[in-house]
Amino acid sequence: MPDAKQATEQQTINVKLKVKRYDPADSGGKTWWQEYEVDVHPDSTVLDSLIEVREQNDGTLAMRCACRASICGSCGMKVNGSAKLVCKTRVIDVAPNGEQLIIEPMGNQHVVKDLVVSLDTFFSQIKRVEPFLQPDHVPAQGEYIASNSSMENLLTSMNCIMCGCCVSDCTVLEVDANFIGPAALAKAWRFTEDPRDGKRDERLKMLNDEDGGMWDCTRCMKCVDVCPKGVAPMDRIMELREAAIKAGNTNTPGYHHTESFYNSVKKNGRLDETRLAIDSAGWTNLPRLLDLAPIGIAAMRKGKLPPLMPHKSEDNQKVKDLYKSVEDES
Amino acid sequence: MYEHDVLIIGGGLAGLRAAVEVTRAGADVAVISKVHPVRSHSNAAQGGINAPLTDRGDEWEGHAYDTIKGSDFLADQDAVEVMSSEAGEAVLELERMGVIFSRGEDGKLGTRAFGGQKVARTFFVGAITGSAILHVLFEQSLKLGLNVYEEWFVTKLIIEDGACRGVVAIDLKTGEMHTIRAKAVIMAAGGAGRVFEPSTNALICTGDGLSLAYRAGVPLMDMEMIQYHPTTLARTGILMSEAARGEGAYLLNASGERFMEKTAPDYMELASRDVVSRAEQTEIDEGRGIDGNVLLDLRHLGRSYIEAKLGYLQEVSVEFLGIDMAEQPVPVQPGMHYIMGGIKTDVNGATNVPGLYAAGECANVSVHGANRLGANSLLDTVVFGRRSGVHAVEYIKSVRAHSKTEEDLASENARLQALLDRPKGERVATVRDDMARGMTKGIGVFRDQASMEGALENLKNVKSRMGGFSIENKGKVFNTDLMFGLELEFMVDCAEAVVAGALTRKESRGAHFRTDITERDDENWLKHTLMYQDDEAEDGVRVETSDVKITQWEPVKRVY
Numbered sequence: 001m002p003d004a005k006q007a008t009e010q011q012t013i014n015v016k017l018k019v020k021r022y023d024p025a026d027s028g029g030k031t032w033w034q035e036y037e038v039d040v041h042p043d044s045t046v047l048d049s050l051i052e053v054r055e056q057n058d059g060t061l062a063m064r065c066a067c068r069a070s071i072c073g074s075c076g077m078k079v080n081g082s083a084k085l086v087c088k089t090r091v092i093d094v095a096p097n098g099e100q101l102i103i104e105p106m107g108n109q110h111v112v113k114d115l116v117v118s119l120d121t122f123f124s125q126i127k128r129v130e131p132f133l134q135p136d137h138v139p140a141q142g143e144y145i146a147s148n149s150s151m152e153n154l155l156t157s158m159n160c161i162m163c164g165c166c167v168s169d170c171t172v173l174e175v176d177a178n179f180i181g182p183a184a185l186a187k188a189w190r191f192t193e194d195p196r197d198g199k200r201d202e203r204l205k206m207l208n209d210e211d212g213g214m215w216d217c218t219r220c221m222k223c224v225d226v227c228p229k230g231v232a233p234m235d236r237i238m239e240l241r242e243a244a245i246k247a248g249n250t251n252t253p254g255y256h257h258t259e260s261f262y263n264s265v266k267k268n269g270r271l272d273e274t275r276l277a278i279d280s281a282g283w284t285n286l287p288r289l290l291d292l293a294p295i296g297i298a299a300m301r302k303g304k305l306p307p308l309m310p311h312k313s314e315d316n317q318k319v320k321d322l323y324k325s326v327e328d329e330s
Numbered sequence: 331m332y333e334h335d336v337l338i339i340g341g342g343l344a345g346l347r348a349a350v351e352v353t354r355a356g357a358d359v360a361v362i363s364k365v366h367p368v369r370s371h372s373n374a375a376q377g378g379i380n381a382p383l384t385d386r387g388d389e390w391e392g393h394a395y396d397t398i399k400g401s402d403f404l405a406d407q408d409a410v411e412v413m414s415s416e417a418g419e420a421v422l423e424l425e426r427m428g429v430i431f432s433r434g435e436d437g438k439l440g441t442r443a444f445g446g447q448k449v450a451r452t453f454f455v456g457a458i459t460g461s462a463i464l465h466v467l468f469e470q471s472l473k474l475g476l477n478v479y480e481e482w483f484v485t486k487l488i489i490e491d492g493a494c495r496g497v498v499a500i501d502l503k504t505g506e507m508h509t510i511r512a513k514a515v516i517m518a519a520g521g522a523g524r525v526f527e528p529s530t531n532a533l534i535c536t537g538d539g540l541s542l543a544y545r546a547g548v549p550l551m552d553m554e555m556i557q558y559h560p561t562t563l564a565r566t567g568i569l570m571s572e573a574a575r576g577e578g579a580y581l582l583n584a585s586g587e588r589f590m591e592k593t594a595p596d597y598m599e600l601a602s603r604d605v606v607s608r609a610e611q612t613e614i615d616e617g618r619g620i621d622g623n624v625l626l627d628l629r630h631l632g633r634s635y636i637e638a639k640l641g642y643l644q645e646v647s648v649e650f651l652g653i654d655m656a657e658q659p660v661p662v663q664p665g666m667h668y669i670m671g672g673i674k675t676d677v678n679g680a681t682n683v684p685g686l687y688a689a690g691e692c693a694n695v696s697v698h699g700a701n702r703l704g705a706n707s708l709l710d711t712v713v714f715g716r717r718s719g720v721h722a723v724e725y726i727k728s729v730r731a732h733s734k735t736e737e738d739l740a741s742e743n744a745r746l747q748a749l750l751d752r753p754k755g756e757r758v759a760t761v762r763d764d765m766a767r768g769m770t771k772g773i774g775v776f777r778d779q780a781s782m783e784g785a786l787e788n789l790k791n792v793k794s795r796m797g798g799f800s801i802e803n804k805g806k807v808f809n810t811d812l813m814f815g816l817e818l819e820f821m822v823d824c825a826e827a828v829v830a831g832a833l834t835r836k837e838s839r840g841a842h843f844r845t846d847i848t849e850r851d852d853e854n855w856l857k858h859t860l861m862y863q864d865d866e867a868e869d870g871v872r873v874e875t876s877d878v879k880i881t882q883w884e885p886v887k888r889v890y
Binding site: 023024025041043054055056058059060062063064065066067068069070071072073074088090112113114116119126127131132133135138139141142143144145146147148151152154155158159160161162194196 | 365366368369370371373374385422425426427428430431432433434435436437438439440455456458461462465466469470472473480503532533534565566568569638641642645646649650757758759801802803805806807808809810811
């Protein structure tokens with residue numbers, strides 16, 4: 001990476017952009033790549049560069065942007081394959097040696113034109129979690145009494161600016177459009193953790209029971225990676241799961257999966273994958289077990305079926321010690 | 331066919347608060363906004379919202395007086411009394427809707443200090459207060475099932491028989507133009523910061539609402555009153571909240587002196603914004619700055635305090651300047667931030683056009699006068715957003731039927747098509763930059779006759795080029811290129827009113843500081859300037875004046 005100080009002494013830097021374009025009006029929808037080059041101030045962001053393109057180079061390029069200060073959430077898009085808020089992405093950080101930047105619209109959302117995606121997917125997910133305070137009483141006068149730490153705790157989620165970056169790069173949404181999604185679940189967490197909300201149990205139950213709810217996250221960490229505001233949606237989802245279990249929601253494949261994982265490793269020191277699959281489905285849940293059959297058969301054909309009797313580790317004491325220390329802690 | 335009882339233009343705090351009120355009253359309401367509501371510029375308000383809460387020993391008269399003194403006695407005192415006396419309930423209501431305001435030890439709402447006030451009465455959420463409130467009002471809008479025309483851009487107000495009866499707007503996603511009929515329209519479309527360059531304002535703050543009302547015959551009041559915020563980041567113009575100084579940050583010059591001691595020994599860094607910005611500019615102009623900046627020093631607050639109370643500022647400082655505020659002071663300069671002037675309304679948000687209301691930054695009630703106190707803008711939006719909703723609902727009871735006219739739709743379609751059909755000419759951005767730089771140069775922290783006349787000359791030149799710019803994008807879907815052209819026309823209207831107001835006011839008051847007439851002149855200028863668009867008048871503007879309403883506080887010399 002060149003010396004940043006040296007760069008600021010230059011008048012401008014040259015930015016090379018390769019932008020994925022889309023025009024729905026052009027013979028029923030046309031996608032193409034277009035290359036641009038602009039000279040901008042060395043401290044410029046990717047957004048500054050794109051604005052320069054739009055204003056001085058190509059007025060047909062469509063994108064959204066407003067605040068330029070990472071608070072309005074308008075300018076989410078993919079840079080080199082990963083969703084970013086481009087107003088807070090400095091060129092020098094992503095293209096230190098003047099590399100060409102690949103700019104695409106966000107993923108998992110319908111493209112309206114060029115870098116503009118439809119907001120419908122994102123906000124329909126948000127609406128599914130009843131995203132408003134539902135108190136069981138309203139103070140006759142004044143405010144709710146709550147500790148400052150309980151409010152500061154919620155800042156994690158209130159920092160969310162609804163830019164859609166997490167939804168864009170969510171690997172579950174790529175294959176399952178019914179997933180409520182990382183942003184909406186982080187929003188839901190904001191209410192289950194709010195001491196003023198009166199629907200905590202109902203919310204947890206809904207998020208636990210619902211198809212596409214909290215158990216559909218595969219913990220790939222992508223949302224934590226790309227969130228420009230430190231919301232870390234996946235961490236919020238894990239906290240939701242813990243809260244749901246503590247609130248007695250133990251009727252889901254998600255919970256059975258967790259329980260089986262826990263017991264199997266505790267007992268054998270290793271994961272019993274066959275049992276995990278059956279435990280998760282439920283031993284008496286015939287339709288679900290039948291769903292598993294084709295996967296099992298396919299795995300067998302490829303020689304990838306886990307052994308029916310689990311392997312055990314020779315010395316399980318270290319694993320048991322680990323369990324004990326974690327359990328003592330909590 | 332789109333029809334509503336009340337149509338609200340703008341989905342920020344004022345617009346959403348008005349919408350909540352109209353919905354509660356049982357009327358049919360819709361919000362129309364060129365951006366999704368959560369993208370609105372209310373997001374950018376960082377430091378907090380003022381309210382005198384009586385149960386903790388504060389009183390509304392104290393807040394009212396600080397506001398009036400801050401306004402350099404140009405605010406209408408009856409309007410300030412309304413705002414201050416309704417402030418407590420307005421903030422408590424936001425809390426009950428779900429805003430996660432910071433708390434004190436007792437679990438009740440906690441405060442921080444803010445400029446121009448000796449009492450700490452600013453309620454806050456870290457340094458993201460505007461965003462935290464906006465998102466909660468958006469939550470409420472989802473709860474109420476509010477109808478929102480997202481990414482629709484209003485091009486004209488429909489005025490029939492002297493009353494406002496709806497709008498003509500373009501749906502950006504399809505490029506189609508539509509009439510939306512309404513019995514009342516509430517303008518809550520935000521400020522006009524982009525008339526200046528640089529500005530802390532979002533790129534969407536193009537004075538659309540001010541211009542739409544101005545074209546409909548409503549006067550724009552005190553438009554010369556432009557707030558320069560004392561702490562904006564060099565080059566980018568990004569805002570660093572007054573909360574930094576509220577939490578104890580110092581302003582230092584190149585020699586490390588707290589120079590505010592010279593101009594505001596009592597309030598120091600927490601004097602009114604106009605006072606602090608002038609002190610900074612003086613340091614910079616007299617050679618005691620550092621590359622056109624002074625320093626904002628938070629180091630003594632400590633890292634954990636900075637991160638807990640001012641997390642967003644630290645984020646911005648690190649991401650945009652690479653400066654860790656716990657280790658290094660941040661270079662800042664005065665930057666255009668807010669327009670005190672706006673659409674003249676009464677305390678109910680009503681304008682001189684029946685059926686047209688206004689609230690928030692685009693309106694001028696007037697509670698900010700010649701200088702707005704920090705954390706009073708959010709308060710203004712919720713108090714007068716609510717009131718305009720209440721009174722619009724009252725008003726529509728007297729409106730029997732919707733307008734039937736199609737004329738405006740046809741004429742707007744023709745106007746926009748003509749714009750698209752222009753031969754290749756100048757780029758919109760080129761004309762806009764020339765306008766905005768000229769405005770900053772002429773109507774700055776300090777101004778005089780020559781600089782203001784310079785701004786006027788520059789603006790005349792810009793106006794002469796308005797028929798010559800062209801729109802490169804001829805497409806229908808999401809044609810922002812066309813929208814930028816229309817926004818430029820709005821901005822030029824605002825600039826015209828700003829310059830006319832500035833040249834009219836022959837005194838120094840609040841943000842309007844003339845180096846050639848440095849004193850306030852209550853005898854002749856305890857007055858509002860009212861700008862009317864008028865083709866017959868010189869430069870297209872007719873300027874009138876009206877008296878300031880004084881209730882209980884006689885103007886005195888302002889000392890901090």
